[in-house]
Amino acid sequence: MSIAASTSTDKIIVDKSRSHRNKAVSKTVRATRQRLQTGSSAPSGFDREMLFLHIDSVLHGAIAMPLLVGLIAAGGVYLSEDPGILAWALMTLSAHAVTIFLARKARRENFGAEKVATWRRRFLAAQVLMGLCWAVFATQDCPACGDISFGLFEGTGLLIALAATAMGTFLLRNALxxxxxxxxxxxxxxSLAAGDPVHIGLTGILSLSLVFLVFMTGRMNRANVHILSVQSEKDDLIAELEVAKSMSDEARRRAEEANLAKSRFLASMSHELRTPLNxxxxxxxxxxxxxxxxxxxxxYKEYxxxxxxxxxxxxxxxxxxxxxxxIEAGxxxxxxxxxxxxxxAEDCIGMxxxxxxGKNITIGQQFEQGMPAVWVDEKAMRQVxxxxxxxxxxxTPAGGEITVKAGWTAGGGQYVSIRDNGPGIPEEEIPIVLSAFGQGSIAIKSAEQGTGLGxxxxxxILAKHNGQFILRSKLREGTxxxxxxxxxRVLESLPPVEDVPSPARRRKSFA
Incomplete structure (x- = not known):
């Protein structure tokens, strides 16, 4: 089994002394994560947002209801020729003006969550006032117009008003x-008092339409709550990512500072330690x-x-x-x-x-002949x-054998292989011995312990040369x-370029 070596990185211990600064943010993130995991998106959590959406809807559609009331009033005057219906139109427009006034006041106040219930009751009261106005319209009568004609007019007006109210108030629960x-x-x-079949039929149609539209507006309301919930979850997740990015940036900054401090320390200690050691x-x-x-x-001589x-x-x-x-610092x-x-390879074998x-170890050589030179750092390759x-x-134990090979790879590169018949390395310990200061169990038990940096x-060094290092080992079979x-990196030998004389030079030489 071969394991390609990868560039090792230090394990930086992050200073967590700044965690108290993000305590409030972390608490919010934990609460949001818990809510997302439990999947609870209660509509009560978005009452304020829904009420403000209703306010915006009222203000943007403020002209629709006066137009509808005006058309109904004009049609009523045309059919009944009774100007009394204008009084109803004025009363209805006044009730609509109350709703507009409340919406503008609520927008200016920009109230908090504690006043949501109060403002919701105010808007529902305004809708009740508007409903009383439509109730007055529903009880209007025109004997001169005929029951069927005026009943059809009232039914059409009430159904249009019902649909318009459903579209304009679905963001406010139960408003319809x-x-x-x-x-x-x-x-x-x-209808019951008059016993008029036209008005009884109108009552039934209006009731069924009301039930259907209440059901549809309820679904539309829940859909909007779900949209707000998804938007809120997305915002919370973005906030969590921002916090994580901030913590990651801080950890990276501290790691860079620690690495710089380590480099400065080593640069200073190299001189301070080498001088007395020499x-x-x-x-x-x-x-x-x-x-x-x-x-x-x-x-004393032994000491x-x-x-x-x-x-x-x-x-x-x-x-x-x-x-x-x-190497790590680049x-x-x-x-x-x-x-x-x-x-x-031959020079290093001699060393x-x-x-x-001294350990009675035999070093064998298997080198391919005629290999061209390679473009490398000679000191670094000697160190490798x-x-x-x-x-x-x-x-390698006493009496063992080491084989050194040098040759071509399948891809046209060159390699140096050193094989021994020592105790080998357990497969699970190979990543350990390839890490900085890592030593396997055999090395720990050995009398000749190293630093774990070789x-x-x-x-x-091989990575700097765009090369590769492979370590193969089996326990009790060698490494x-x-x-x-x-x-x-291989320098191919090219034949010399012959200097071909020009025709003028050839004629001159013949002359």
Whole structure:
């Protein structure tokens, strides 16, 4: 199984000390999320919005009712030739003016949720007043016109008024009932008292129409409440996203500040640590080699060797941390040149050969011949190869075998492969060893523990070269690490361009 290495990122711990500043917003977001999850969109939550929509509807359609009343009054005067119907028209227009006055006053006041019930009652009272006016119209009579003609006129006028009222007041719940129940009652009493079949039929038609329109306006009202609910949910979700974005921006800013502080710290500590370490390494080497004279006590000589080895280990650790820090900060610059990959592998084998012989480890070589140079950073590629070889020597048991290969990839690139027959890595631990400071269980139990930065540095350097790092391992079977360079890094050898002489030059040479 192969796992391609990806660029590792630091896990930044976000400072949450600012959470109290967003406490109110977070509380609102939690309440909104709970309401969305339970799916409760109670109409009572939008009474104010619905009432303001009704106010806007009244103000925008203010001219419709006076036109309807005027047409009915004109038709009544024409049929009955009784100017008394004009008094009804004046009374109806006055009632409509009350509704307009209430709407304008409510718009100017811009009341809050606590006054919604009061203003709703006022508008319903205005609708009752309007209904009484239509009830007066329904009880009008014209003996000279004929029952059928005037009944047809009244029925037509009331049905048009019913439809107009339904369209204009569906945003105000029960407004249609408050308006036309008085009309139906008055028309019913008048029909029963007179026993007129025309008015009885008109009462039945008006009642059925009222029931149907009440049902339809109720559905339209609920549809508008649902639209408001969806709009509110969308606004709340947008607000939640804005809060999340704000928190994300703050977390990113703090992460950037922390990363900058880390870079500054490492840059400062590199000088502060390297200076005394160089002195420790130098003096401990002088003492261990007895340059200034022999040490009388052999234990002291052993201590100086331990000091020197510990100092070298600490210096290597500092160098690896600084290398990884530069790579993550994007400050690792490549000094690219034409390099032969096989030569780098051979040189690195020579560097670790002494340690391998000390553990009786055999290093085999399988290199393809005649491979062209690659355009890479020579120092970086040496570091990659040396890190992989050092890991192989470190974890291969005494008497083991390491095989180093270099050759072509299927895509035309070049690779270096280092395979050992060591204890291997469990499959679930491969992502751990590829992360910064990550060590597997075998490395933790080993006497030669490293820093856990070798493989992350390898994959980061290869990523800078647009390459790939593959780690294959099976428990108790060994490990294979493969560093791959892409085909565009390979420098193909081209034949030299011959200088073809011009015809003039050829004639001159023949002459």
């Amino acid at each position: 009932l408050y308006t036309f129940v008085p009309v139906v009652v008055a028309l019913g009493f008048s 002195a420790i390494l130098g003096f401990s080497e002088v003492m261990s080699t007895e340059v200034l004279g022999p040490l009388s006590n052999p234990t 100086t060797s331990d000091i020197h080895r510990s100092g070298e280990h600490l210096l290597n650790l500092i160098n690896e941390i600084l290398d990884l820090s530069r 400050r690792y610059e490549l000094n690219e040149e034409a390099v032969n990959l096989v030569e780098i 670790v050969q002494l340690r391998a012989r 190869t040396l890190n992989l070889l050092s890991n192989a020597v470190k974890f 493989l992350p540095i390898v994959q980061a 294979e690490a493969i560093a791959i360079l892409p085909s565009r």
